[in-house]
Amino acid sequence: MTSKGPEEEHPSVTLFRQYLRIRTVQPKPDYGAAVAFFEETARQLGLGCQKVEVAPGYVVTVLTWPGTNPTLSSILLNSHTDVVPVFKEHWSHDPFEAFKDSEGYIYARGAQDMKCVSIQYLEAVRRLKVEGHRFPRTIHMTFVPDEEVGGHQGMELFVQRPEFHALRAGFALDEGIANPTDAFTVFYSERSPWWVRVTSTGRPGHASRFMEDTAAEKLHKVVNSILAFREKEWQRLQSNPHLKEGSVTSVNLTKLEGGVAYNVIPATMSASFDFRVAPDVDFKAFEEQLQSWCQAAGEGVTLEFAQKWMHPQVTPTDDSNPWWAAFSRVCKDMNLTLEPEIMPAATDNRYIRAVGVPALGFSPMNRTPVLLHDHDERLHEAVFLRGVDIYTRLLPALASVPALPSDS
Amino acid sequence: MTSKGPEEEHPSVTLFRQYLRIRTVQPKPDYGAAVAFFEETARQLGLGCQKVEVAPGYVVTVLTWPGTNPTLSSILLNSHTDVVPVFKEHWSHDPFEAFKDSEGYIYARGAQDMKCVSIQYLEAVRRLKVEGHRFPRTIHMTFVPDEEVGGHQGMELFVQRPEFHALRAGFALDEGIANPTDAFTVFYSERSPWWVRVTSTGRPGHASRFMEDTAAEKLHKVVNSILAFREKEWQRLQSNPHLKEGSVTSVNLTKLEGGVAYNVIPATMSASFDFRVAPDVDFKAFEEQLQSWCQAAGEGVTLEFAQKWMHPQVTPTDDSNPWWAAFSRVCKDMNLTLEPEIMPAATDNRYIRAVGVPALGFSPMNRTPVLLHDHDERLHEAVFLRGVDIYTRLLPALASVPALPSDS
Numbered sequence: 164m165t166s167k168g169p170e171e172e173h174p175s176v177t178l179f180r181q182y183l184r185i186r187t188v189q190p191k192p193d194y195g196a197a198v199a200f201f202e203e204t205a206r207q208l209g210l211g212c213q214k215v216e217v218a219p220g221y222v223v224t225v226l227t228w229p230g231t232n233p234t235l236s237s238i239l240l241n242s243h244t245d246v247v248p249v250f251k252e253h254w255s256h257d258p259f260e261a262f263k264d265s266e267g268y269i270y271a272r273g274a275q276d277m278k279c280v281s282i283q284y285l286e287a288v289r290r291l292k293v294e295g296h297r298f299p300r301t302i303h304m305t306f307v308p309d310e311e312v313g314g315h316q317g318m319e320l321f322v323q324r325p326e327f328h329a330l331r332a333g334f335a336l337d338e339g340i341a342n343p344t345d346a347f348t349v350f351y352s353e354r355s356p357w358w359v360r361v362t363s364t365g366r367p368g369h370a371s372r373f374m375e376d377t378a379a380e381k382l383h384k385v386v387n388s389i390l391a392f393r394e395k396e397w398q399r400l401q402s403n404p405h406l407k408e409g410s411v412t413s414v415n416l417t418k419l420e421g422g423v424a425y426n427v428i429p430a431t432m433s434a435s436f437d438f439r440v441a442p443d444v445d446f447k448a449f450e451e452q453l454q455s456w457c458q459a460a461g462e463g464v465t466l467e468f469a470q471k472w473m474h475p476q477v478t479p480t481d482d483s484n485p486w487w488a489a490f491s492r493v494c495k496d497m498n499l500t501l502e503p504e505i506m507p508a509a510t511d512n513r514y515i516r517a518v519g520v521p522a523l524g525f526s527p528m529n530r531t532p533v534l535l536h537d538h539d540e541r542l543h544e545a546v547f548l549r550g551v552d553i554y555t556r557l558l559p560a561l562a563s564v565p566a567l568p569s570d571s
Numbered sequence: 572m573t574s575k576g577p578e579e580e581h582p583s584v585t586l587f588r589q590y591l592r593i594r595t596v597q598p599k600p601d602y603g604a605a606v607a608f609f610e611e612t613a614r615q616l617g618l619g620c621q622k623v624e625v626a627p628g629y630v631v632t633v634l635t636w637p638g639t640n641p642t643l644s645s646i647l648l649n650s651h652t653d654v655v656p657v658f659k660e661h662w663s664h665d666p667f668e669a670f671k672d673s674e675g676y677i678y679a680r681g682a683q684d685m686k687c688v689s690i691q692y693l694e695a696v697r698r699l700k701v702e703g704h705r706f707p708r709t710i711h712m713t714f715v716p717d718e719e720v721g722g723h724q725g726m727e728l729f730v731q732r733p734e735f736h737a738l739r740a741g742f743a744l745d746e747g748i749a750n751p752t753d754a755f756t757v758f759y760s761e762r763s764p765w766w767v768r769v770t771s772t773g774r775p776g777h778a779s780r781f782m783e784d785t786a787a788e789k790l791h792k793v794v795n796s797i798l799a800f801r802e803k804e805w806q807r808l809q810s811n812p813h814l815k816e817g818s819v820t821s822v823n824l825t826k827l828e829g830g831v832a833y834n835v836i837p838a839t840m841s842a843s844f845d846f847r848v849a850p851d852v853d854f855k856a857f858e859e860q861l862q863s864w865c866q867a868a869g870e871g872v873t874l875e876f877a878q879k880w881m882h883p884q885v886t887p888t889d890d891s892n893p894w895w896a897a898f899s900r901v902c903k904d905m906n907l908t909l910e911p912e913i914m915p916a917a918t919d920n921r922y923i924r925a926v927g928v929p930a931l932g933f934s935p936m937n938r939t940p941v942l943l944h945d946h947d948e949r950l951h952e953a954v955f956l957r958g959v960d961i962y963t964r965l966l967p968a969l970a971s972v973p974a975l976p977s978d979s
Binding site for chain 1: 794
């Protein structure tokens with residue numbers, strides 16, 4: 164099977180495949196090559212280009228298309244440049260070759276998450292600029308590192324910097340997710356990641372003895388309580404077809420540690436959990452619940468947070484929100500069915516929303532299986548190009564939203 | 572607080588304290604010094620001395636007092652020379668100084684487990700020899716390495732060797748345990764150590780998602796089943812005052828492993844258990860029970876044995892057993908109350924019984940707290956000397972048991 168020659172290929176697709184070949188793969192992403200790529204693209208498009216090093220070796224590249232009315236807040240089109248690792252043995256093609264099969268599927272890590280969106284932003288701006296458009300609001304495109312490992316040396320730092328405040332972002336778009344149906348998923352909020360480690364301490368001893376108050380037994384009680392809670396939330400999700408995953412609190416037991424030898428009862432054991440707390444949960448009460456499960460298990464059972472996101476923000480999805488109004492009107496005009504949801508995972512949007520910028524998570528990929536982080540991640544070139552069309556309609560609408568109180 | 576000068580001290584106690592100072596402590600026991608100690612003692616007592624290297628650096632020392640009737644099987648007095656590690660910061664005195672306090676307590680690792688017994692054997696033989704006794708049956712004293720770490724380079728190998736068969740052991744004594752009451756504990760069997768590792772495999776993925784069929788959930792189901800079984804056996808033990816720990820099957824969850832990161836659902840997790848299966852259990856049915864708990868938990872849940880002892884032997888404790896008859900008659904004559912039990916843990920006796928030699932586990936320490944493997948392990952010199960008295964009565968009785976069918 165051979166891929167079509169580049170000359171018959173749409174130039175936006177060629178640029179997309181070129182970007183896919185840059186190995187910005189964790190844990191050692193080639194950020195330098197990505198920054199150079201965007202600098203060159205900025206030069207081609209006549210866009211302002213600013214590089215902000217938020218941490219040594221971690222550069223946020225900002226491309227700017229100034230608006231005609233600088234008093235208005237801007238539109239922030241964000242995307243992360245890093246991609247998750249691959250298990251090459253499970254791929255049909257080299258994950259960094261951007262192989263395109265005869266049907267038009269482009270196989271590559273990042274094809275869905277989220278290099279497609281980066282290029283769709285750029286190609287939509289290219290089209291609009293070529294057509295001679297100018298819009299009241301400035302459009303900034305930010306290309307950030309480190310998202311796939313939590314953004315702690317990426318967006319989390321960037322939103323605290325003067326360079327970010329200088330962008331005066333009024334509204335942001337960031338990554339969404341593919342949708343196997345005809346509809347398009349759009350995220351208006353995120354669940355809050357709570358990474359909890361429960362440590363149980365108890366009487367050590369020789370494992371041939373019947374010992375009471377062992378670390379294992381008490382840890383098991385807490386695991387019982389947490390997995391029972393998980394089952395309840397899972398049943399709530401299953402029993403209500405209108406509920407999406409982001410609307411319930413999920414939890415996964417992801418790490419178990421403890422013990423040195425078969426015949427030694429250890430003094431300490433621990434279990435780690437990845438909670439994703441739905442934005443409508445009473446966070447204070449939920450933490451008290453976790454603590455009570457530990458206390459109920461017995462003496463010496465404690466929990467600590469490796470991460471506890473406490474800023475759940477919800478971007479309204481009704482016409483009281485002018486950004487949503489503009490966004491949804493374009494989608495309506497294009498007969499795109501939107502499925503508003505709470506993002507089950509965590510993206511850089513949580514940092515953006517946390518500093519007061521309303522934001523939506525949107526990756527225009529319908530009729531496409533969800534393959535992010537998966538083997539053989541791929542995207543059909545037609546779906547990719549359709550996405551460029553969608554942004555070409557969205558950007559004018561968003562960048563023309565009339566002056567708002569928040570602008571000042 | 573100073574200890575009494577050696578000159579007022581009973582020489583048996585002095586020899587005991589001398590032996591306690593030899594650092595045969597795991598993981599690097601000074602076996603050489605122990606072997607030299609027994610060679611010298613053999614020379615003093617005029618006993619035969621044979622050294623059998625069962626593995627490089629692992630020597631079994633055999634001291635022999637020949638009997639008058641070589642056609643009869645012998646009496647085997649076994650003891651291990653290694654002792655378990657110490658946490659010095661938790662000791663009142665240096666664990667290898669054999670400090671004796673003003674009350675007569677001797678503080679040392681091995682004071683109870685089981686250097687006291689080694690010296691009591693020798694001192695009883697010394698007394699009997701000095702009194703000019705000779706007995707029909709040969710008495711062998713075996714001093715073996717490696718018991719505290721499973722005996723895999725000690726008794727387990729020794730019982731397979733021609734030198735062991737040449738001993739023609741008819742009956743054996745090995746270690747027991749202290750008893751805080753007036754009574755003396757004596758073990759007639761042991762529970763079988765089954766070291767089981769349950770490994771659960773399931774769908775990996777991003778921990779923000781609600782995934783079904785995860786390794787953690789299935790592992791939890793098996794842990795649930797096993798700890799429920801544990802609770803049932805624990806209740807059985809608590810509700811029946813006549814039941815001792817060795818008569819029920821105990822289990823401890825001693826190791827937990829699995830997971831690499833908070834936000835990654837791992838494909839594999841495992842939990843390890845130390846089962847001590849009571850000798851009256853149907854082993855085949857019990858293994859099937861363990862397997863069924865794994866199958867009930869879901870696909871891809873398996874178990875493997877790191878150790879599975881399948882030779883539960885019971886030495887009869889009634890007068891149908893001539894060795895028990897002789898042993899118990901002496902104890903009766905000395906007004907010693909015996910508490911026959913199944914040894915909850917595992918000792919070298921399991922290897923001895925497994926090759927068909929009836930054996931009892933007996934450490935003559937009553938009115939003594941159980942401190943084996945504990946901080947400040949100690950033994951009162953009077954209890955130690957009483958033990959020498961007891962063996963001085965036991966050995967003649969055992970070594971004079973009349974000819975038995977098993978002798979041929």
